[in-house]
Amino acid sequence: MQRFALIGAGFIGTVHAQNLAAHPGIEFVGIHDVAEARAQELAARFGTRSLSAAEVFDPATVDAVFIASSTDTHAVHLRSAADAGLAVMCEKPIAPDLAEARAVVDYVTASGVPAMLDFNRRYDRDHAGLQRVVRKGGVGAVELVQMSTRGPSLPPIEYLRVSGGQMADQTVHFFDLLRWITGQEPVSVAVQGSALVDPSIAEFGDVDTSVATLTLESGAIVEIDSVRRTGYGYDERIEVMGSTGLVESRRNRTSNVAVYGAGAVTEAGLHPGWFERVQPTYALALAAFVEALEAGHPAPATLEDGLRAQAIAEAATRALRSGRTEAIEY
Amino acid sequence: MQRFALIGAGFIGTVHAQNLAAHPGIEFVGIHDVAEARAQELAARFGTRSLSAAEVFDPATVDAVFIASSTDTHAVHLRSAADAGLAVMCEKPIAPDLAEARAVVDYVTASGVPAMLDFNRRYDRDHAGLQRVVRKGGVGAVELVQMSTRGPSLPPIEYLRVSGGQMADQTVHFFDLLRWITGQEPVSVAVQGSALVDPSIAEFGDVDTSVATLTLESGAIVEIDSVRRTGYGYDERIEVMGSTGLVESRRNRTSNVAVYGAGAVTEAGLHPGWFERVQPTYALALAAFVEALEAGHPAPATLEDGLRAQAIAEAATRALRSGRTEAIEY
Amino acid sequence: MQRFALIGAGFIGTVHAQNLAAHPGIEFVGIHDVAEARAQELAARFGTRSLSAAEVFDPATVDAVFIASSTDTHAVHLRSAADAGLAVMCEKPIAPDLAEARAVVDYVTASGVPAMLDFNRRYDRDHAGLQRVVRKGGVGAVELVQMSTRGPSLPPIEYLRVSGGQMADQTVHFFDLLRWITGQEPVSVAVQGSALVDPSIAEFGDVDTSVATLTLESGAIVEIDSVRRTGYGYDERIEVMGSTGLVESRRNRTSNVAVYGAGAVTEAGLHPGWFERVQPTYALALAAFVEALEAGHPAPATLEDGLRAQAIAEAATRALRSGRTEAIEY
Amino acid sequence: MQRFALIGAGFIGTVHAQNLAAHPGIEFVGIHDVAEARAQELAARFGTRSLSAAEVFDPATVDAVFIASSTDTHAVHLRSAADAGLAVMCEKPIAPDLAEARAVVDYVTASGVPAMLDFNRRYDRDHAGLQRVVRKGGVGAVELVQMSTRGPSLPPIEYLRVSGGQMADQTVHFFDLLRWITGQEPVSVAVQGSALVDPSIAEFGDVDTSVATLTLESGAIVEIDSVRRTGYGYDERIEVMGSTGLVESRRNRTSNVAVYGAGAVTEAGLHPGWFERVQPTYALALAAFVEALEAGHPAPATLEDGLRAQAIAEAATRALRSGRTEAIEY
Incomplete structure (x- = not known):
């Protein structure tokens, strides 16, 4: 206990x-x-x-x-x-x-x-399933990774102003997932971004729609798109292409109900917000920490992991401003 | 409280x-x-x-x-x-x-x-979504219903011997879903069945694989297949065809992970057993009863509903033995 | 040549x-x-x-x-x-x-x-793929077959009056598919049907919505639903459950385009009519006959196959009228 | 004629x-x-x-x-x-x-x-369906585009040596699709790429796995990944996110047959090569040119379109070598 x-x-x-x-x-x-x-x-x-x-x-x-x-x-x-x-x-x-x-x-x-950082998205059922396939070699050597992190609606401008920017506030969770899925460290990052939803975001040097492109140690390439407002719900998707195949953690739907009408089939949409999708992950992350404590094992996500994701986010923020590929220093 | x-x-x-x-x-x-x-x-x-x-x-x-x-x-x-x-x-x-x-x-x-019978499958997320579509007229007048209830593996013979037969023990839950989804009473039923998995089931007059065909008051036709052992997991599926469209509550998968290989894509399978699929429904059924109690409303599934499902199962058992279409008496 | x-x-x-x-x-x-x-x-x-x-x-x-x-x-x-x-x-x-x-x-x-009957649906890409899986034992011994044959709109009443009835005119193609897929002969058939779309069809003893239930030599059970008017396009679907798994020939969609909106995803619908779906099968059936002629092999679908499908349809028509399970005589 | x-x-x-x-x-x-x-x-x-x-x-x-x-x-x-x-x-x-x-x-x-360049991929059923949705405003203003063009296996090194590079030889078709789908011109491009499949490709300054990131006139962002060898077949996929929704032209499968086994569902894979997927597009492109000729209309894809796609490819090749974002000059 x-x-x-x-x-x-x-x-x-x-x-x-x-x-x-x-x-x-x-x-x-x-x-x-x-x-x-x-x-x-x-x-x-x-x-x-x-x-x-x-x-x-x-x-x-x-x-x-x-x-x-x-x-x-x-x-x-x-x-x-x-x-x-x-x-x-x-x-x-x-x-x-x-x-x-x-x-x-x-x-x-x-x-x-013993210390654990709450990287709860590692406990998403589908992302975790994808990670297991990748880490046991189910698609061969990783060559190309595609990740989407897209929120349904723009947070308040006051929040965004102090958030540290899209890379540090939103994309950072996927920088962690990337390291965890591939078991590799990214070495460089370039970012292209725009303030398309609300131009006032550009006034404090931030963006609401962006694509970060990273290169891993092995030369594998990664693209992560980050969106603040989708118009169609909360959207996360990951695919990892390796030398022998591809594994996909697909968009989640809110049900398996479909209505067939003349000329179209209407299916269930995505979750309305991030919480509806990630809710089950918090309990699983906590359970994993307790299990590690009981067994005397190291925490499954360490503070060091947190530092590294943050270091990538910092380099990405620099890259967004410089328009150049930036080296990542851990 | x-x-x-x-x-x-x-x-x-x-x-x-x-x-x-x-x-x-x-x-x-x-x-x-x-x-x-x-x-x-x-x-x-x-x-x-x-x-x-x-x-x-x-x-x-x-x-x-x-x-x-x-x-x-x-x-x-x-x-x-x-x-x-x-x-x-x-x-x-x-x-x-x-x-x-x-x-x-x-x-x-x-x-x-106040009394409620625990027809928990009415609280399955997908079946409930389908029911709402049907009851608000989303597919027009109901004309054809198809239901599958299929367990992964044969229960012990000793259990089956006293279970009351496949209709009363397994199909009965779908007789209730049928009444609840369509808002209609079935008037007659015919059943064809075989003991394919274990012929000794036939010794006590039961079957492990069967198709029940029912006619509703409106003349709409219903087919319900019941299977004791699938070999591929726990399988429930419902579709309702109406005069203007069709609504489907699809097979549930255990994740949204897919692996693309040469010539084939391997996707997540069905649940291993019934409990993995229906687990969330029990809490929802209980919550609905509490809500009804607090509001002074009638229970969402009554003892009378239980009687009616049982009456259909009894007619279906008669039909299986007689080889004829049997009228259902409530 | x-x-x-x-x-x-x-x-x-x-x-x-x-x-x-x-x-x-x-x-x-x-x-x-x-x-x-x-x-x-x-x-x-x-x-x-x-x-x-x-x-x-x-x-x-x-x-x-x-x-x-x-x-x-x-x-x-x-x-x-x-x-x-x-x-x-x-x-x-x-x-x-x-x-x-x-x-x-x-x-x-x-x-x-050399003589071949043009059972072109045997050359449907998906049905043929399913047949190959079944015949090479990919799902074990056949235990339950589910088939849907559903047209988008009611043919003219004058046509229906002389068509020989739904079993002989529409379902007959699936009686052939059933024999071809399973390699077994059905031994008995029961049918429940209604004239739901146009009650005047009942005046000449026919139906527009029906479920035929057949038993194969092995005791395996088959359900075939036949619908004259769906409201949502042309719909064919087959699934075969065996002792070790299930194979499905899914509903065909007209494209792979999907639009994600708030709360719903709109996907492409079914074909508007039978011809749009089955068109490629005619050339493939012809090519198969030519190949058999060149090689001196028997035709892949014989006149005898035609007789047998017709015999099943005749028993099914009797069953629809008698309300009883009828033996099939070849 | x-x-x-x-x-x-x-x-x-x-x-x-x-x-x-x-x-x-x-x-x-x-x-x-x-x-x-x-x-x-x-x-x-x-x-x-x-x-x-x-x-x-x-x-x-x-x-x-x-x-x-x-x-x-x-x-x-x-x-x-x-x-x-x-x-x-x-x-x-x-x-x-x-x-x-x-x-x-x-x-x-x-x-x-009258002159037409054979940009046949514009006649891909699914890409064309997506384009119609985008151009009629079905997802609002375009904000983010994601495209994948991935071949199954590496072409011969002798071919690659004279091909003009991955951007000019492979990605160029998607530069055209991008202009056609969005109705906008890209203004700048950055590319990150690696020679992961065969390092000897790097000797002549080319790559086999790359991500190009483009910015459109409106500030919308585009990511196009290009892969020479997938290991899992021929893979094309496009999605366009706009201000109100997202439209997707999904991966194509070779059939709609699925086999459900214990723990997994095996579905049909992608096409083995590019030709199997794009074959129908050539006849459609030709028919479109004939139709334009008969009607006296301009060709649906002009030589000017070809020039522009080529200009983007040239800037992308520069960007791959410089490691910087390059302006596109038409």
Whole structure:
């Protein structure tokens, strides 16, 4: 039985609270939030209690901390968990600034506590199925990868302004998937992008529609398109072509119902938003961390993985601005 | 908040215990089983307690009873719930014998307690999507219905010997779906069947592979094939052709991953067994009953629905033996 | 080089003329039609000439006759071909009356001329692919067969009145496919049908929507649904379940174009009519006959095959009227 | 009736000979080839005759010339057709060198003869369906285009050495499709590529696996991946995302047959080679040219279209070598 405390009682904290409460191998010790009332309300819903900041990091009652607070607080909580000798699972990113993130990872690594970054998309049923095919050689040597990450509608401009840009905010999840699927590091990246949905995005140097092209160590080529607003729902798709075949993680549909009419067949569409598609992945990621803790194995997605995805995103952001192919430095 | 007690701690009781514990509008009072140790073990797993038979039907502490005990005990528990004035949700069937089932339904109905039969397949995402299309006229007037219910492997012969036959044990769920999808009553049925998988099934007058053909009030025609052992997984499929189009609830696949090789594409297969496919439906059925209770609405699937499905199964069993088209008497 | 003469310059004669002209191993000698002007016009279009009835059966200039004239004339032309010692390919049916058809087949068989009945659906790309899987044991022993034959719109009532009924006019093609796919003879048949599209069809004892259920020698069960008017295009579908798997010849779509919109994906529909789907099969059937002639092999679909499909249709028509399972007598 | 002469009796000339012979509105005057015996043989097969070079361009007997000879002879034949005042349909490319191609196009255009470049992929059923959806606004304003052009196996190195490179030899067809589908001109292009299949390709500065990223006038972004050897057949796929939806021209399969086994469904694969997929497009392109000639309309794909696709390919080749985004100059 692992005793977990949760930090953060917002939208994503609520998702994690549900999973912490439901996992049979977890004792859900309590929830801390800077807004205490919010922590109390959420705690009541899942039969646990509100914690102070000090209680969260008390090794007498807590084995592991789940950090789901606002992005700018991840680093400090990671350091506290390391100081207290607690296992820690953390939402992305480690820290908005790459240099700071590196410092935190060094600190936590030196402490020796088990730490996992919540790259939940690795637990998408279909992406995981594709990864298994690729890693066991089911399509031969990887030669060409195509990924699409497309949201249904533009987030608010105020959010986008502080998001770090499309590469760091949206594409970064696919930079991680790419490393995980291929087992290779990308060495360079070029990006072409436009602000097609809302030209005001260009004012702060960002884009809403882009294509990143990466080259892997082996010379294999990768294209990742990122879209902020599709008009047709939430769309993720991956295909990996190798020397002997191709494997595809197809667009997900919301049902298997089809209506045949004169001249056309109307089938179920994509999910309306990202949450409807990725919801099952959070519980699976948590279960994987618990399993690793119980077995004494390394976490399936490490802070180092987080750093590397962030380093790719930083190079991609540079490439978008320079218009040139940029080398990726880890 | 509805206070539920559960009767039965076997396989299906365990499924219901999980859903009773997870439903935010349910207080899970406890579990009764003839094997008390089993009830205690299950109760411990879900943070509730073991109940005596008397405690289950105590209106001071219980609002609703969920009957998931062995088939031959459903009738007596239904009567007890009625006597105690408790709402009741019951696994199929009401009673193995149709006449006895009718008597129980009359008794419970007279008592006025809310009662729902757990026709969980009505909560299958795809079948439910198809039903909505049909009932809102999306394919015009129903003219031809095709249903497949096919299990992956033969149940044990000892089970089959007392199961009541393929029509009563397997096809009956689709007799209910048929009534629910079309909003019509079938008036006659003919059946052709064979014991192809295991000829010893024929010794007790049963079959493992069959086609039932029914005629609805409107003259629309229905074919339902039932198979005990497919060799390729658990297979359910429904299509409804109407005067203006066709709607299909397709075979479900376990993922959206496909591997393209020379000359062939290998895609994900069907579910290995029935439980993998229908698992999500139980929680949805329970939630629908709770919603009806809270709103004071009639249960979405009544005991009367159960009787009617059973009456069709009985006529189908007669038809299988007579080789003739049999009228269905409700 | 095989020298072919064609009898019949109507719609289907025109289809065959095109294929006779295009086949590199055929010398297209000419066309006969009772309406000579029509034969002349068609002959001009394909660079051949109009023939008298006598010229068609002249072994000095003709090796093979293709009979595509009206149904009631097939028998007499088959006898003439036999008398002249010419190979003969004939449109279905041999003769509307089964006894007469038997007499013609005996006569032609006794003459020893190569003869093929144009069961063109055996050359449908997908149905043929399914047949190969079944016959090489790809799904094990056949246990359950499901076939759908559904036309887009009701033929004229005057046509239906003299068509011989849905079993003989429409379902008969699938009785042949069934024998060809399974390599087995059906032994009995039951049929349920309704006149749902136009009740006046019932006045002459016919139906427009029906389900035929057959049992094969092995005990395997077959369901064939036949529909005159779908509302959503021309629909053929076959699936064969065996002891180890299932093979499906899916609905054909007119393209691979799909439009993803909010909440729904609109895909290409079915063919508007039968001809759009089956058109490629005629040339393939002709080519198969020519190949058999050149190699001295028996025709891939014999007149005897035609008799047997007709015998099944006759039993099915009896079953529709009697409401009972009827034995099939070949 | 249009009187056509064909130049070239090789593989692609044979394809065109077949279509010229089959088109009801064409009188197939004859065939010229530098190897006269080859012309004679092909002419005999399609009931026409061998022509001298002079006879091909004789306006007394010929209305239109189809140029299907070797690539380096297109330019001279185009000029001859212009001199003779004959309509001309020409295989791609106009001339290997862009400057020379421009000179030829100016020459032919000045002569006023109707001229069409055989961009046959515009007549692919599915790509054409997609184009119609895009051009009538079915997905809103174009924002992101994804195209895949992937051959099954590496052409001989000797061929690749003189092919002009992957952009000019393979991707060029998709540069044309891109302009035709979107109705826009690309303004810049960047390319990343590798020689993964055969490193010796890199010796002459070429690649076998590449991704070209283009920006259209509107800022819309395009990614085109080109692959010389897939290992899983011939693969073309296009999707166009617009401001309101997405339209997809899916991978083509060779049949609609699927086999369901334990754990997997095996479906039909892609075409073994390019010819199996594109074969029907040649006749459709020819028919479109004849229709334009008869109606006095401009050709549906002009020599100018050819120049523009070639200009994009030239910029893409520069971009592949420079590693930079290159402006496209028409």
